Amino acid sequence: MTDSLLGTYRRAPMELVRAEGVRLYDADGKAYLDFASGIAVNALGYNDAGVNAAIAEAAATGLIHTSNLFRTAPGEQLADKLVAASFADKVFFCNSGAEANEGAFKFARRWARNVGGPAKHEIISLRGAFHGRLFGTVAATDRPQYRNHFRPLAGGIHIHERSIDELSRVISDEQTAAVIAEPIQGEGGVRVLDAGFVRELRALTAERNVLLILDEIQCGYGRTGSFFAYEQYGITPDLLTMAKPMAGGLPMGAVLLTQRVAEAVQPGDHGTTFGGGPLVAHVANHVFDRLRDPALLAHVRREGEWLGDQLLALSARSAKVRAIRGRGFMWGVDVTDPAKDVVARALSQGLILVGAGDHTLRLLPPLVMERRDLAQGLNALEAAIG
The missing domain is CATH 3.40.640.10 (Type I PLP-dependent aspartate aminotransferase-like (Major domain))
Known part of the structure; x- marks a missing residue:
């Protein structure tokens, strides 16, 4: 890791070297499911043929x-x-x-x-x-x-x-x-x-x-x-x-x-x-x-509603989840632990999250993410929350 970059960010320790679909890969070949989209940027995921x-x-x-x-x-x-x-x-x-x-x-x-x-x-x-x-x-x-x-x-x-x-x-x-x-x-x-x-x-x-x-x-x-x-x-x-x-x-x-x-x-x-x-x-x-494709927007509404339901169920199961808020593919999860600690634990399990305050996790998956990957991410999220 270089010392030449100005330290305005606390960067994660791994070096990302390639990406495909809704996953990124580090220099050691480890895969990370992306629930952040580069902070809501990569709506179409990675290595998209059309882009x-x-x-x-x-x-x-x-x-x-x-x-x-x-x-x-x-x-x-x-x-x-x-x-x-x-x-x-x-x-x-x-x-x-x-x-x-x-x-x-x-x-x-x-x-x-x-x-x-x-x-x-x-x-x-x-x-x-x-x-x-x-x-x-x-x-x-x-x-x-x-x-x-x-x-x-x-x-x-x-x-x-x-x-x-x-x-x-x-x-x-x-x-x-x-x-x-x-x-x-x-x-x-x-x-x-x-x-x-x-x-x-x-x-x-x-x-x-x-x-x-x-x-x-x-x-x-x-x-x-x-x-x-x-x-x-x-x-x-x-x-x-x-x-x-x-x-x-x-x-x-x-x-x-x-x-x-x-x-x-x-x-x-x-x-x-x-x-x-x-x-x-x-x-x-x-x-x-x-x-703008109506089919994609319908996918976001449908899968976003499912995602919200699953997060509410997670909240009901875990005393460490205090509140759920969001719509579509944009959700916040209030947790009792510091958000940065949960983000770090998720990263070790191959899930990329971002925070939105001291005790809020932010979920921003690529808009093309399918339910099987959303479900995998939610399992990792629940484990990281503890």
Whole structure:
């Protein structure tokens, strides 16, 4: 293990050398069943023939990168697909989820300045939120360990309780530009926002001329059984951010915007060197088509319901499981032991998990995982919980 990499991550001890389907393999040949998907990225698993072919097709053109000073077809095609599939009228591509949220904050403030002047600038996020670790997004992230060493944080960004009563007191037409929310808070413990709360929040923001940004970076793109998570809430946002699975493991993010927000953004207001480049966007077109497949989404709903039932049964059997939350292929399991200890024990048994807080395990299997592998993973999970 090298000492040359900056120690911003506590990496697992093994070296991964190859992957196939829903399993990764280390340098010693040991197999690991993947219940993490590279943190919700590898929705189609590993060594997927379609993704590999899309990468090869894009590379064969020689247009790996051109910059956004020039037009290329793949990004334009993907933007058209996203607009046709959603509430949005415009799309901005970038390289990651944190960048998508930073862009959404800027677009919201650009719109708000036009309609309300400099005073209308505040961004509000919710208790338990995770929106990234850049300076704007970390200010909207409710994790003290991510924030405290980097103060002063970006101004005008505040975190409030997931309470309509409190939000109605702090959201104002004069000062608030936008509210940002995850339909399912991933890093915050896989907490599914109540549908009634989300609808009331949408009504409140609309009434006070405040934008609603939905962060679907982790819960979108099919993970909950609908392509967009917001489809299950009966509302539409003004902006939506996405990233993780968009390009099959290649770095890509996006902001979807309504026309009224997009009209405020002028050339030069924002930019990206790599975002929406031809190679990444070509692969992302393939991923979009695969994850929009009604059969795949039905698979996620069906197997996700089974997975939830099995986790509830596990909870009933084990005093070490305190709560189960989730939807589709995104579940949180609250345990009495430190989550990091359970993750380590699972790894020794060949199961890859990630945490979501000190006592929450997060299950994010590839969306193509079949029931036999889900069952194998659950057996290993139960053994690791003890």
